[in-house]
Amino acid sequence: MQKSIRPTEALRPERWLEHLNRHLPIARAGLNREGVHQVRVSAARLETYLRLAARRSLRDDLRWLRERASAVRDLDVLLERELPAPFAEWLVGERLVARAGLIEALESPRLRALLEGWRWVPELAREDAAERRERLAVRAERRAHRALDPKSGADAFHAVRRALRRLRYADEWLGRDVDALKALQESLGLLNDVSVARRLACECPCASQLAEFLAAADRDLERRVARARLELARHYRRKEKV
Template sequence: MRAVPLDPWLRHLRQHLPLARTGQDPEGVHQVRVAGRRLRVWLRLAGMRTLDDDLAWLVRAAGEVRDLKVLLQMELPRAFREWAQARLEAARERLLPVLDSRRLESLLLALSLLPPLDAAAAEPQLERFLAQVERRAALWTQEDSFDALHALRRGLRRLRYALEWLGRESRAIRSLQESFGRVGDLHFTLAYLQRFAEEGGRLPSGYLQEREAELAKALQKARSTWREHAGGLRS
């Protein structure tokens, strides 16, 4: 039996929680979310759902902070940047009680007590991850909506993490994730821009339209990348 312990990513999570608290390292919150998502996939491979809701809670709680940090790394109009910075500070205030909570402390303890995963027993679970990706890809093809694309992106991420937990190749998925990630970043950027405008913020003339054109181009690239790499998911 080849054992696959969750220890490496549990340590990763523990190491980055202090960085997420201080906010000094922009990777802190991001790596907390990455670790949380990878650990959720480990649980699914092991056939365990007991702690999944708690990990989902942690990942979700860090979401707005991560999105705003990504947004603020871009070149932005000054007024919009100041608005986004204020939202980031408010989001960080909401995140801190989560990071200091008894619920998180209990989650870390419970994860540390789980036995290693049996890799051979988990292999059949890969088919479920693949089938989910294929269903979501079919829905995206039919609807061509951002929600369908985002669901496919999440499915691809889970499939990649499952493959990597079991020591399998995931190169084709990485190319797809990069392309789909660009769409996701532009989509949430537009959402924040629209919220800023709804609250009375003023943007330079044509700025919103330029971002919409970038999103359209990124969507076209995502479709092309999918056609190029989708066949490699089962190879």
């Protein structure tokens, strides 16, 4: 059930700006992997704020920052798994490259300009945000219906995951209940983890040594796609009954 909102209360980005600024030095130091994750999360939430505000400025910069952080985070998540030794060794090298790219971003004039640019972003009228949130909901539902096609694959669910992430963050900005969206997003995130692992294994120079790993990934991906399709269908059936 959605929480009641006060139409006159404006939305402000300060909380997540402070969160981002607090975790940027942690991500740069590299002593705590959670710092990188929180930079990615903050950038995604702030990008959604700009969508709700219908502002194009700074969105590309936030996406750039999030992608740099995600490149490291995806490898961190994968390296927590038990992997074939040649694959793990290659991933460690890839993480060093991704980490260098993130450090470059964190020390760049582009990041400084991004942070400075928020001085000119006004507060957001809640009723305007609520109206634009509905557009995000429509987009997410359209992508969900495409993914529900039995012929669809993991890529379709990746598109749904991104759309649901924006919808969830929009609801968080509006103070609404996000439990159902969060659970669905987490399930789709697990599917994405398998998809990323498979893609990287195919890109690895030692891919010819990973036949068993790839076969297991294919089976896991097939199971997770089937499960995601079921959970997605249930989510929208429940939504229709509300």
